[in-house]
Amino acid sequence: MSDLVVDIKDLWVTLNHSFILREVSLRIHQGVFLGLIGPNGGGKTTLLQVILGLVKPDRGQVQVFGRPAGHHKNRGLIGYVPQRAFADLAFPVTVFDVVMMGRYPRIGLWHRVTSQDRDRVLQKLEAVEMDHLRDRPIGQLSGGEQQRVFIARALASDPQMLVLDEPTSGVDNRAQGAFYHLLGELKVSLSLTVILVSHDIGVIPYHTDEIACLNQKLYLHGKSTEVLSSEALKKVYGCEVEVLVHGKIPHRVIGEHHD
Amino acid sequence: MIEIFQLGFMQRALVAGIFIAALCALFSVFVVLKRLSFIGVGISHSAFGGVALGFLLGINPTITAILFAGATALLIGFVNRQGRLHEDTAIGIFFALNMALGILFIGLSRSYNVDLFGYLFGNILAITRGDVVLVLIVAPVIFAVILSLFKELLFLSFDEEVARVSGVAVSPVYYFFLLAMAVTIVIAIKLIGIVLVSALLVIPAAAARQFTTNYRGLALCSVGIGVVSTVAGLFLSCWLNLASGATIVLFAGVLFCVSLLYVRLRGI
Numbered sequence: 238m239s240d241l242v243v244d245i246k247d248l249w250v251t252l253n254h255s256f257i258l259r260e261v262s263l264r265i266h267q268g269v270f271l272g273l274i275g276p277n278g279g280g281k282t283t284l285l286q287v288i289l290g291l292v293k294p295d296r297g298q299v300q301v302f303g304r305p306a307g308h309h310k311n312r313g314l315i316g317y318v319p320q321r322a323f324a325d326l327a328f329p330v331t332v333f334d335v336v337m338m339g340r341y342p343r344i345g346l347w348h349r350v351t352s353q354d355r356d357r358v359l360q361k362l363e364a365v366e367m368d369h370l371r372d373r374p375i376g377q378l379s380g381g382e383q384q385r386v387f388i389a390r391a392l393a394s395d396p397q398m399l400v401l402d403e404p405t406s407g408v409d410n411r412a413q414g415a416f417y418h419l420l421g422e423l424k425v426s427l428s429l430t431v432i433l434v435s436h437d438i439g440v441i442p443y444h445t446d447e448i449a450c451l452n453q454k455l456y457l458h459g460k461s462t463e464v465l466s467s468e469a470l471k472k473v474y475g476c477e478v479e480v481l482v483h484g485k486i487p488h489r490v491i492g493e494h495h496d
Numbered sequence: 497m498i499e500i501f502q503l504g505f506m507q508r509a510l511v512a513g514i515f516i517a518a519l520c521a522l523f524s525v526f527v528v529l530k531r532l533s534f535i536g537v538g539i540s541h542s543a544f545g546g547v548a549l550g551f552l553l554g555i556n557p558t559i560t561a562i563l564f565a566g567a568t569a570l571l572i573g574f575v576n577r578q579g580r581l582h583e584d585t586a587i588g589i590f591f592a593l594n595m596a597l598g599i600l601f602i603g604l605s606r607s608y609n610v611d612l613f614g615y616l617f618g619n620i621l622a623i624t625r626g627d628v629v630l631v632l633i634v635a636p637v638i639f640a641v642i643l644s645l646f647k648e649l650l651f652l653s654f655d656e657e658v659a660r661v662s663g664v665a666v667s668p669v670y671y672f673f674l675l676a677m678a679v680t681i682v683i684a685i686k687l688i689g690i691v692l693v694s695a696l697l698v699i700p701a702a703a704a705r706q707f708t709t710n711y712r713g714l715a716l717c718s719v720g721i722g723v724v725s726t727v728a729g730l731f732l733s734c735w736l737n738l739a740s741g742a743t744i745v746l747f748a749g750v751l752f753c754v755s756l757l758y759v760r761l762r763g764i
């Protein structure tokens with residue numbers, strides 16, 4: 238299929254001789270908003286890093302935009318918002334500078350920033366409603382504002398896919414609502430494919446098209462509405478603390494994954 | 497006062513000093529941003545092993561020093577890339593190993609060498625015309641390349657993972673940065689000395705950081721502080737007959753204290 242953005246077949250990843258991901262197969266089509274959920278240590282970040290080409294699989298095939306993950310031609314096609322909170326608050330860059338860094342794949346080595354690059358960066362800042370703070374040092378923003386800037390940075394290369402790793406942790410409920418609304422809008426206006434890792438299993442189904450649940454293996458992948466109405470999911474979402482034991486690691490189980 | 501600048505050795509020291517200071521100050525921006533404050537100490541002291549070997553074998557010590565410093569810089573980078581240890585650990589190890597080697601080499605050469613003290617503490621009288629030519633060729637080239645890699649270096653200092661996803665060749669840029677810093681340190685040694693050169697790789701940007709919240713301002717201000725400290729330090733050392741390297745570093749230290757005061761008074 239030509240509108241396949243991510244095609245993972247039988248992916249295995251080991252780090253330090255222990256399995257992190259096992260026999261994961263996952264297909265993501267263009268324009269789909271996928272919510273990736275699962276317990277801590279379930280391998281969600283690792284799966285994203287495989288898709289981004291930062292972690293090499295031990296076994297299996299990972300095709301992104303029809304090319305092996307990490308292929309240089311995929312640069313700029315993927316915007317990434319990493320999980321860890323921003324560390325160095327004293328770093329001497331402005332909001333504008335940070336978003337300009339995301340423009341790098343379109344600028345490249347030895348080249349200088351053009352006025353077109355500046356226009357694109359401003360446009361992304363407007364899209365996340367942060368253009369009024371463009372000259373602020375990045376360290377002087379609130380957590381939610383920083384998150385918006387990092388989304389603008391991920392958008393700055395005009396990507397076709399957004400990869401977001403728990404972007405709403407530390408963001409208040411109202412801002413979270415606004416954030417999902419913004420993502421939905423961006424997804425439609427830029428016809429983006431979105432992969433979003435989140436622990437907000439209460440809200441995720443309402444904002445995504447599909448949901449996948451990962452704990453070493455991929456336990457379920459399907460339309461959010463179907464997943465929502467499935468009995469197994471009701472068990473999990475109806476009662477948030479419900480934890481089933483599956484193998485050695487206790488985790489939330491939604492059901493077996495079927496292709 | 498004017499007469500000082502008419503002395504041949506003083507002219508050579510000034511010309512070499514300005515170029516070296518500007519280059520060290522540019523490096524200091526990334527040293528401070530990447531929190532590598534002790535990397536200058538590690539690399540310069542590893543140059544000591546090279547200098548001592550040069551004396552032992554009767555080779556130009558600058559050449560052996562560049563080999564030792566360059567190899568150590570790459571090793572520090574390699575240990576860090578490998579992911580299990582931080583740079584500071586690698587610096588602590590290679591620093592000591594190279595000093596030990598240097599001490600062994602000095603013992604083997606069995607001759608009390610006055611020149612060695614020039615390398616350890618800096619000696620502007622020892623700066624030859626050839627040294628100045630070397631600085632005039634090497635410093636502008638390194639300066640230009642680091643400037644042209646500025647956005648890559650800034651990006652990878654800020655967020656290495658995202659830089660990698662964006663296609664910045666993180667490892668090659670980082671290794672090149674370390675190698676260029678090693679060469680810079682070696683050509684700075686005759687002026688400032690092995691013991692103190694690392695100060696020029698930290699203080700300028702640290703002081704400049706107090707005045708500005710913008711990386712362009714930081715780079716400009718840092719280079720300014722480095723050059724002013726070197727010119728003023730050289731002048732004072734000549735006028736008051738003090739050690740040149742120490743005077744330069746102390747002058748930079750005074751500017752740093754002024755920058756701290758400035759922040760307190762301005763309340764920023």
Ligand SMILES: Nc1ncnc2c1ncn2[C@@H]1O[C@H](COP(=O)(O)OP(=O)(O)OP(=O)(O)O)[C@@H](O)[C@H]1O
Nearest residue numbers: 252253257275276277278279280281282283284320
């Ligand atoms: N460099 C590494 N070496 C060895 N094991 C690792 C490494 N990085 C991660 N792991 C392990 O891999 C597993 C998956 O980690 P990962 O970060 O992908 O989980 P996650 O699903 O993103 O968790 P969270 O919800 O806490 O973010 C964890 O058990 C972790 O301990």
Ligand SMILES: [Mg+2]
Nearest residue numbers: 281282320402
């Ligand atoms: Mg994670």
